[in-house]
Amino acid sequence: MVDTLTENHHDVIIVGGGNAGFTAAHAATVRGRRVLLLERGPVGMHGGNSYYTAGATRIAHGGLDDLRDALEPDERHERSIVPPYSPAEYAADLAKVTDGRNDPDLTAVLVEESGPTLRWLTRLGLRYRLMYERQAYERPDGSFLFWGGLHVGNVGGGEGLIADHTRIADELGTDVRYGIDVRDLLVSDGRVIGVSAVDPTGEVVEFRAESVILAAGGFEASAELRRKHLGEGWQHAVVRGTPYNTGRMLEAAIAIGADRGGDWSTAHSVQWDAEALDNASNRELTNRLTRQSYPLGIIVNTEGRRFLDEGADFRNYTYAKYGRLILEQPGSVAYQIFDAELRPMLRTEEYDMPGIGVHEADTIADLARSIGVPAGALAETVETFNSSIDTTNMLDPTVKDGRRAHVSPPKSNWASALATPPFFAYPVTCGITFTFGGLRGDSDGRVLRADGTAIPGLLVCGEMLGGLFSGNYPGGSGLAAGIVFGRRAGNIA
Structure with missing residues (x-):
């Protein structure tokens, strides 16, 4: 007979089986802690938002030679230029895109520990590579120039990330259970001592532990x-991403006295295929329903008008806020427009697949009629x-080339005339990734009350830790924050 008390009592409980939760589990397990990871998604719907990502992870590093020990071998390395990306540059990028609203203490930890934490994970068995198809263009001489501070990603993208994490957890002996819907935190004498959950059979069950780490994501899956x-x-x-990030654990923590952290009024949102069938929480196409070659073309609304600067910066620094701007347009839909000269430069993994939303025509007037936009x-x-394009500079997508279109709004870089048929229009809407608001925590992930004191036994990491992002976000910093603060939480749980 199974001893239910023993089976349901652990040293550490982790709620959420995404990148941050698994990282916390690894850190606690290698310390000798008895860890239970509870994932709301059943097998086949597991992995949280991390499964749906491209695996991009922003870390500070000293260039390609500094990265080699953390990367899978690739013959293209010898033809690649990977500029160094310092902690100071990382911190400056975070401050720039958030207009200085990023928490300085959390930022300092993230930029200094991102690289060492990734290397620690590679030693455990996670696999990383250079992201050629997303963060570099091949130049005429056959070399590759990486740009925008984001160079490294997981082998196999988000799916590979979760597969590697799961394998490592199994090797370490972590107890991982799926289909467990955690509803409440258990508290005794002011200390969190476990969680109450509903198991796959519908039975309410309690799990007890010395520490509980919350890694269950934000509230982006709740329309309300x-x-x-x-x-x-x-x-x-x-x-x-996952349909399970409904904010329930945020509310459960707030109910026992946790303070809110970060910006609850903004979110990570991108341009997302508006016409593809099954375009929500798609486990097969995952991140490939994003449309992120927009800096090369123009974006118009349903009135046929531009409304943003497509070339304001590298897409790494603008893509997470442009979904919100599209949501504000009539019908919450817009169209990315390219011509035949630009079309071969678009990301293959996003623009070359059957079943996506795309319209093609030999004239701009016919394209307008196809998408229902006023032709005139x-x-x-x-x-x-x-x-209006200043052709002084040559088009070069590997740098901010200053090739400007003097219109309103301007296009600050990569302006190229749409003149060669056929013309292409990709309908996009707002795809929400995660919410920036979360719980207030210290740099080790201890959950804090409004008076700044910690709630004993309760920690937080991943998207539930508020304070790093507001309004916008540098690409790849979410997964990086997940591993850094997941490891920190697991180290003290």
Whole structure:
């Protein structure tokens, strides 16, 4: 007979089986702690938001030679230029994209520990590589130049990331259980002593531990909470990732005295295929329903007008905020427009697959009719844009080339005339990734009350830890924060 008390009592309970939760589990397990990881998703729907990512992980490093020991071998390395990316540059990028609203203590830990934490994970068995298809362009001489501070990603993307984490957890002997819907935190004398959950049979069960680490994501999968905290219209956003991040554990922690942390009014949101079937929480296409070659073309709304600067910066620094701007457009839909000269430069993994939303026509007028946009307005937009381009600089997507279109709004870089048929339009809407608001925690992940004191026995990491991001986000810093603060929480649990 199984001793239920022993089976359900552990040293550490982790709620959430994504990148941060698994990292916390590894850190606690290698310390000799008896760890139980509870994942709400059943097998086949597990992995949290991490499964749906491309695996991009932003770390500080000293260039390719510094990275080699952490990367899978690739013959292209000898033809690759990977600029160093210092902790100071990382911190500056975080401050730039958040307008200085990033927590300085959390930022300092992230930028200094991202590289060492990734190397620690590689020693455990996670596999990383250079992201050629997403963060570099092949130049005429056959070399590759990486750009935008984001160079490293997991082998196999998010799916490979979760597969590696799962394998490592199994090798370490971590107890991982799926389909466990944690509902509440158990508290005794002011200390968190476990969780109450519903198991796959519908039975309510309690799990006890000395420490509980919350890694269950934000509230992006709840239309009600999106509308409440992000504002009117956000209930219409498409959920890119897991359908299980409904904010329940955020509310459970707040109910026992946890303070809110970070910006609860903004979220990571991207341009997302508006016409593909099954475009929410798609386990097969995952991140490939994003449309991130937009800096090369123009984006128009359903009135045929541009409304943002597509070339304001490398896409790493703009993509996570442009979903919100599209949500604000009529019908919450926009169209990325390219011509035949630009089309071969688009990301293959996002723009070359069957079943995606795309319209093609030999004239701008026919393209407008295909997408239901006023033909005259779209023609005027394209003609005005084409005639305003400063051609002094050559088009070079590997640098901020200063090739500007002097229109309103301007296009600051990578402006190229849309003149060669056929023309292509990709319909996009707002795809929400995760919410920036979470719980207030210290740099080790201890959950804090409003008075700054820690709630004994309760820690937080991943998207549930608020304070790093606000309004915008540098690409790849979410997975990096997950491993850094997941490891920290696991080290003290």
